[in-house]
Amino acid sequence: MPATTTPATTAVLYCRDPLNERRVDAHFAAEARQVREGGGTVLLLDHDALLAGDAERAVARVPAGSGAVWYRGWMIPSGRYAELDRALRRRGGELVVTPQAYRRAHELPGWYEAFAGLTPVSGWLPARPGQSPEPARLTALAADLPPGPAVVKDYVKSRKHEWDEACYVPDLADSAALHRVVSRFVELQDEFLAGGVVLRAFESFVAPEAAAAEVRVWWRDGVPRLVTAHPDSPVAEAGAPELEPVRAAVEALGCPFVTTDLALRADGAWRVVEVGDGQVSDLHREADRAVFAALLTTGQAPLPPGASLTHLVQHRA
Numbered sequence: 001m002p003a004t005t006t007p008a009t010t011a012v013l014y015c016r017d018p019l020n021e022r023r024v025d026a027h028f029a030a031e032a033r034q035v036r037e038g039g040g041t042v043l044l045l046d047h048d049a050l051l052a053g054d055a056e057r058a059v060a061r062v063p064a065g066s067g068a069v070w071y072r073g074w075m076i077p078s079g080r081y082a083e084l085d086r087a088l089r090r091r092g093g094e095l096v097v098t099p100q101a102y103r104r105a106h107e108l109p110g111w112y113e114a115f116a117g118l119t120p121v122s123g124w125l126p127a128r129p130g131q132s133p134e135p136a137r138l139t140a141l142a143a144d145l146p147p148g149p150a151v152v153k154d155y156v157k158s159r160k161h162e163w164d165e166a167c168y169v170p171d172l173a174d175s176a177a178l179h180r181v182v183s184r185f186v187e188l189q190d191e192f193l194a195g196g197v198v199l200r201a202f203e204s205f206v207a208p209e210a211a212a213a214e215v216r217v218w219w220r221d222g223v224p225r226l227v228t229a230h231p232d233s234p235v236a237e238a239g240a241p242e243l244e245p246v247r248a249a250v251e252a253l254g255c256p257f258v259t260t261d262l263a264l265r266a267d268g269a270w271r272v273v274e275v276g277d278g279q280v281s282d283l284h285r286e287a288d289r290a291v292f293a294a295l296l297t298t299g300q301a302p303l304p305p306g307a308s309l310t311h312l313v314q315h316r317a
């Protein structure tokens, strides 16, 4: 059997503080400290330069020959992520999560098929920033969804804080209202519109008592390693979703580090609201940074087959 080469330490490329090129961005500083304490190496990325199209400058502080590195920080558009990988490769490095895997986990059309049946029925149309799809194409897209209300987003994000104006469609049969909400969504997303427009059948979710409305599950190599409240939740308590059906979907997706956001539907079914690449998923402010850092620095050993959330919690203790 060929020997496997495991890098001596895990290296994580963090966004740097925009005002101080030697420091990790304040939002990720506590986490990066735990990566270092866990024996990992912290490298710095200029996220602004990367998004401006200057990948070379973005990685100027990454030493040559870094080998495979994780990224951890603010979201990166999939095309820019591929540019980051190319820039690292020119200096003897690469991203652990390939650009293909990143796009698959980060954008709804990439993960949707693996999660069909666990997530609201969805359809999408590619669109460029500032260009809302034609009304006739939107009406045709809506016709493929179950009748009733829907939610609008792009391949990555919604405008959930502008719910009535740019997110919620009360009735897909009302083509004029559908076009109005989608157009407003496209207008507000402006240059940040990612990929295109997604329509999702609306489902009624309920928050479990005294717990977060959404539970974010962090998966390393297909194993649920950490369960937190969604970062927007005012409470840190997370419910206990049934994870076995989700595990199969995460395995089918085949990405090394992903998050799934789960919500309890009014009929008692746990549903996947959203999938994300774990590298760019935000962490609830009360989540344990040391436990999180260990996901990256010691994430290999899988839990026993059939491990449940109970095992997971015991494992963390």
Ligand SMILES: Nc1ncnc2c1ncn2[C@@H]1O[C@H](COP(=O)(O)OP(=O)(O)OP(=O)(O)O)[C@@H](O)[C@H]1O
Binding pocket: 120, 151, 153, 156, 157, 158, 159, 160, 200, 201, 202, 203, 204, 205, 214, 232, 261, 273, 274
């Ligand atoms: N199909 C749906 N049915 C009902 N509610 C939905 C649906 N899709 C989204 N929502 C609601 O809208 C919110 C935002 O949706 P979603 O998580 O897909 O977008 P986002 O902008 O990427 O959010 P995040 O802040 O998690 O990154 C969800 O947390 C949920 O409350």
Ligand SMILES: [Mg+2]
Binding pocket: 261, 273, 274
């Ligand atoms: Mg979400």
